[in-house]
Amino acid sequence: MTVFDRIKELGKRRGYNISQMETKLRLGTNSIYNWKKRTPTADNLAKVAKLLHTSTDYLLGLSDDPDTVQNDNNDMTKNQKLIAHSIDPDVTDEEREIIIGMVKEAMKFRRRL
Numbered sequence: 640m641t642v643f644d645r646i647k648e649l650g651k652r653r654g655y656n657i658s659q660m661e662t663k664l665r666l667g668t669n670s671i672y673n674w675k676k677r678t679p680t681a682d683n684l685a686k687v688a689k690l691l692h693t694s695t696d697y698l699l700g701l702s703d704d705p706d707t708v709q710n711d712n713n714d715m716t717k718n719q720k721l722i723a724h725s726i727d728p729d730v731t732d733e734e735r736e737i738i739i740g741m742v743k744e745a746m747k748f749r750r751r752l
Contacts, residue, residue, distance in 0.1 A: 642684070645698050649691050651704050664690060685733030695733070701742050701747075709745045 640648075650660055657671050664686045671679075671687070672706075688695045696702040730738065 640680065640700065642698055642700070644711060645700065645705075646671060646674070646687055646691070649697075652689050652705075660687065660690060674707075675679065681734035681737040682731070684737055687729075695737050696740050696743075699737070699744060701740050701744055711745065 646660070647657060650656065652686060655660075655663070661668060665681075665734075666686075670683070675698055684695055684698060685703075687696055691705075693705045694702060694707060697705045697707070
């Protein structure tokens with residue numbers, strides 16, 4: 640299931656269609672639809688996660704539980720914090736969570752090889 644599919648499905652369960660989410664979050668028309676083929680920005684993904692009361696991990700496919708909002712920053716090791724900071728020292732907390740989620744997904748993929 641893609642990021643778009645998860646957003647569409649969870650949005651429907653939460654009472655939103657794609658157009659309503661785009662309007663409420665002040666995203667451009669068809670912004671979320673474009674995520675079928677493009678990766679959303681960290682900021683926009685975090686906005687959608689907040690609106691849908693879920694985690695970015697769920698939207699990225701790293702978690703199967705849409706009702707769990709996670710804040711992994713408190714559980715990060717010193718090395719994980721350094722890695723996230725070294726990518727871009729000016730990232731927001733939401734962006735850092737998404738970066739960590741992407742790294743976790745890459746690690747899962749690597750283990751499958």
